[in-house]
Amino acid sequence: MATISENLPTTASRSPFQKWWDRTINTRAAYTYLIPAFVVMGLITFYPLFFQVWMSFTDYNIKSLNPKAPAYEAPKYVGFQNYLDIFPKELKIGPVTIPFFGTDKLSAKVQNFSFPRLLFFNLWWTFSNVPIHVIAGVLIAVLLNVKGLWFKRFYRAIYILPIIIPTLVIATVWRNMFDQDSGAINQAMASVGQLFGVASPVFRIRWLDQIAPPIPWLLPGMSLPLSYYALLITNIWLGWPFMTIVATGALQSIPADLYEAASIDGASPVQQFFAITVPLIRPAMVPAAMYGIIMTFNLFNLIYMMSGGGPLRQTQILVTTAYDLVNGNRLYGMAAAFSIIVFFVLLGLTLLTNQFTKATERYDV
Amino acid sequence: MSEKLSLPKQLLYQAICLLIAFTVLFPLLWVVSLSLDPRDIARPDEFRLIPPGASLNAYQEVLEQPTANPVSFAELAFNSFRLAAGVAVFSVLIGVFAAYAFARFGFRGRRGLMLGVITVLMLPSVATVAPLFVMLNRINVNIGDIEFNLRNSLWGVGLALTSSALPFAIWNLKGYLDTIPRELEEAAKIDGAGPNQTFFLIVLPLAIPALAVTAFLGFLSGWTEFIMSWQFLTNPKDFTLAMSLWNMTGQFSGDTPWSKFSAMALMVATPVAVVYLLLQKYIVSGLTIGSVK
Numbered sequence: 252m253a254t255i256s257e258n259l260p261t262t263a264s265r266s267p268f269q270k271w272w273d274r275t276i277n278t279r280a281a282y283t284y285l286i287p288a289f290v291v292m293g294l295i296t297f298y299p300l301f302f303q304v305w306m307s308f309t310d311y312n313i314k315s316l317n318p319k320a321p322a323y324e325a326p327k328y329v330g331f332q333n334y335l336d337i338f339p340k341e342l343k344i345g346p347v348t349i350p351f352f353g354t355d356k357l358s359a360k361v362q363n364f365s366f367p368r369l370l371f372f373n374l375w376w377t378f379s380n381v382p383i384h385v386i387a388g389v390l391i392a393v394l395l396n397v398k399g400l401w402f403k404r405f406y407r408a409i410y411i412l413p414i415i416i417p418t419l420v421i422a423t424v425w426r427n428m429f430d431q432d433s434g435a436i437n438q439a440m441a442s443v444g445q446l447f448g449v450a451s452p453v454f455r456i457r458w459l460d461q462i463a464p465p466i467p468w469l470l471p472g473m474s475l476p477l478s479y480y481a482l483l484i485t486n487i488w489l490g491w492p493f494m495t496i497v498a499t500g501a502l503q504s505i506p507a508d509l510y511e512a513a514s515i516d517g518a519s520p521v522q523q524f525f526a527i528t529v530p531l532i533r534p535a536m537v538p539a540a541m542y543g544i545i546m547t548f549n550l551f552n553l554i555y556m557m558s559g560g561g562p563l564r565q566t567q568i569l570v571t572t573a574y575d576l577v578n579g580n581r582l583y584g585m586a587a588a589f590s591i592i593v594f595f596v597l598l599g600l601t602l603l604t605n606q607f608t609k610a611t612e613r614y615d616v
Numbered sequence: 617m618s619e620k621l622s623l624p625k626q627l628l629y630q631a632i633c634l635l636i637a638f639t640v641l642f643p644l645l646w647v648v649s650l651s652l653d654p655r656d657i658a659r660p661d662e663f664r665l666i667p668p669g670a671s672l673n674a675y676q677e678v679l680e681q682p683t684a685n686p687v688s689f690a691e692l693a694f695n696s697f698r699l700a701a702g703v704a705v706f707s708v709l710i711g712v713f714a715a716y717a718f719a720r721f722g723f724r725g726r727r728g729l730m731l732g733v734i735t736v737l738m739l740p741s742v743a744t745v746a747p748l749f750v751m752l753n754r755i756n757v758n759i760g761d762i763e764f765n766l767r768n769s770l771w772g773v774g775l776a777l778t779s780s781a782l783p784f785a786i787w788n789l790k791g792y793l794d795t796i797p798r799e800l801e802e803a804a805k806i807d808g809a810g811p812n813q814t815f816f817l818i819v820l821p822l823a824i825p826a827l828a829v830t831a832f833l834g835f836l837s838g839w840t841e842f843i844m845s846w847q848f849l850t851n852p853k854d855f856t857l858a859m860s861l862w863n864m865t866g867q868f869s870g871d872t873p874w875s876k877f878s879a880m881a882l883m884v885a886t887p888v889a890v891v892y893l894l895l896q897k898y899i900v901s902g903l904t905i906g907s908v909k
Binding site for chain 1: 620621626629630632633636637639640641642643644646647710711713714716717721722723724725726729732733736738739740742743744745746747748749750751753754775776778779780782783786811815836839840842843846847858861862865872874877878881884885888889892893896
């Protein structure tokens with residue numbers, strides 16, 4: 252009879268052979284349950300990933316797609332060429348036939364591509380977003396948790412809205428809101444401006460296209476175009492409610508007598524916040540922040556649909572670039588190499604954040 | 617702490633809360649207002665919640681034909697629904713067995729296989745577009761009179777989505793099964809139930825809420841999926857709602873049919889938003905469980 256659970260109280264009284272036998276029986280039962288999932292995953296998840304590794308060492312392009320087509324060229328092995336092409340400052344690619352456009356001298360390189368900038372911007376994008384989400388989320392949760400506040404349920408119902416609307420819809424709607432001529436943002440600013448007698452042409456801000464950085468000194472060595480700020484505003488709108496929900500759950504599990512004791516001892520509300528609230532909600536907030544970091548790092552829909560990575564590829568992140576290599580340039584081999592680099596970047600990021608999580612856990616205990 | 621909030625404080629807090637509520641609602645009010653505008657103007661020129669002569673014409677036009685392609689909203693919605701439901705049901709049905717194995721059996725290769733699942737889970741779906749496109753493009757399905765390229769069909773997109781939905785389903789369900797106390801299963805075992813009986817009669821009924829939430833999350837990812845379908849599909853008859861919504865936002869504001877776009881955006885978002893609202897409590901805890909473990 253197979254044992255169901257792995258921590259039944261068996262270990263002490265059983266012989267090593269018995270344990271080995273239990274484990275074998277368990278293994279057989281477990282694999283019967285695993286087979287369907289792993290057959291499917293083997294075919295459509297793992298096999299494509301290994302195929303991707305092979306592709307990354309070839310010049311797989313649009314001509315290699317269909318073996319029956321007259322222009323077919325089998326993908327050639329190029330060694331590490333794809334990787335070597337990605338890392339330097341400019342992504343050079345051979346003259347490539349792009350559908351509908353024909354061979355183009357411009358396509359001899361992907362314009363304005365720079366891997367170091369791309370990676371650095373992606374990290375900056377992530378770490379300029381998530382702290383704002385967490386801080387705003389926690390503060391709003393604390394506000395909503397104030398005893399005796401009216402209409403709490405009403406506010407909670409409204410504040411959930413950014414989470415429940417598909418990002419695709421949010422991205423397309425905000426793109427239209429940031430439109431230069433007819434967008435809501437420019438119009439709202441113009442109608443406020445009117446009250447102070449500022450003419451409305453001032454408020455025809457080119458949110459998504461303006462190249463000149465509005466705050467040139469913010470990040471030395473990298474220009475952040477206006478579209479970065481538009482994306483930041485949108486993502487703050489999108490990101491804080493999740494943190495508020497997680498923080499609310501954690502806040503409600505803090506016993507009220509802690510605050511009572513603290514106020515009897517004469518601690519101010521600010522002191523109480525830092526001495527009681529912050530340490531006690533940290534175990535919930537750290538994983539939520541990690542989740543936010545990975546989500547923001549890979550936030551495809553928002554960037555692809557709002558700024559398209561523009562202007563001049565200045566707001567591209569890794570995943571939007573990977574998609575452009577497939578969808579725009581049809582460079583499957585190059586895209587495969589790029590995806591593998593993305594994988595290792597993510598692996599590093601995950602390991603780092605995990606280390607950080609463990610470190611903070613230890614701090615709490 | 618039963619003392620009441622003083623009135624000035626209460627009013628201050630209310631003002632802050634209302635301000636936040638306004639910023640959250642602003643884009644939504646804007647879209648609702650645009651969708652009601654009968655003029656379908658390229659430049660909405662004033663700021664009103666209910667525009668003059670408000671009508672539901674835009675909704676009607678979207679129902680008939682949202683984009684330049686000769687497809688109705690119902691056809692697009694049916695495509696999205698088939699895709700989403702297929703991915704959801706398939707990944708949960710297969711995933712729950714694997715999740716049970718990971719949650720309850722100590723077996724050889726457990727760590728290695730779990731690592732495999734997590735690794736795949738970490739990859740964003742963009743990172744697998746290239747190999748899936750190339751591989752599915754090589755497969756031509758030929759059954760009787762029906763002949764199609766697997767890549768250029770909803771079946772292909774469904775397979776591509778399942779490749780990341782399945783690991784997610786396994787992980788999410790494992791996280792939930794871990795929280796079910798083992799005592800029930802042990803009692804069943806003492807009563808002579810085998811592992812299969814325990815699974816089907818004890819664990820599966822207890823896991824129904826988790827199955828529903830995981831299926832819904834799979835459905836959501838299919839309903840709003842853009843990356844694969846945009847890259848794979850070329851026949852307008854196969855297009856999905858997400859693709860059509862993106863199609864409507866033109867390169868320049870003058871190209872965008874604002875009223876129709878807004879009506880479409882609301883019609884795509886509302887059904888899933890309502891279900892999300894109902895399942896909200898379970899979803900948030902599920903997501904954090906998934907990310908912690």
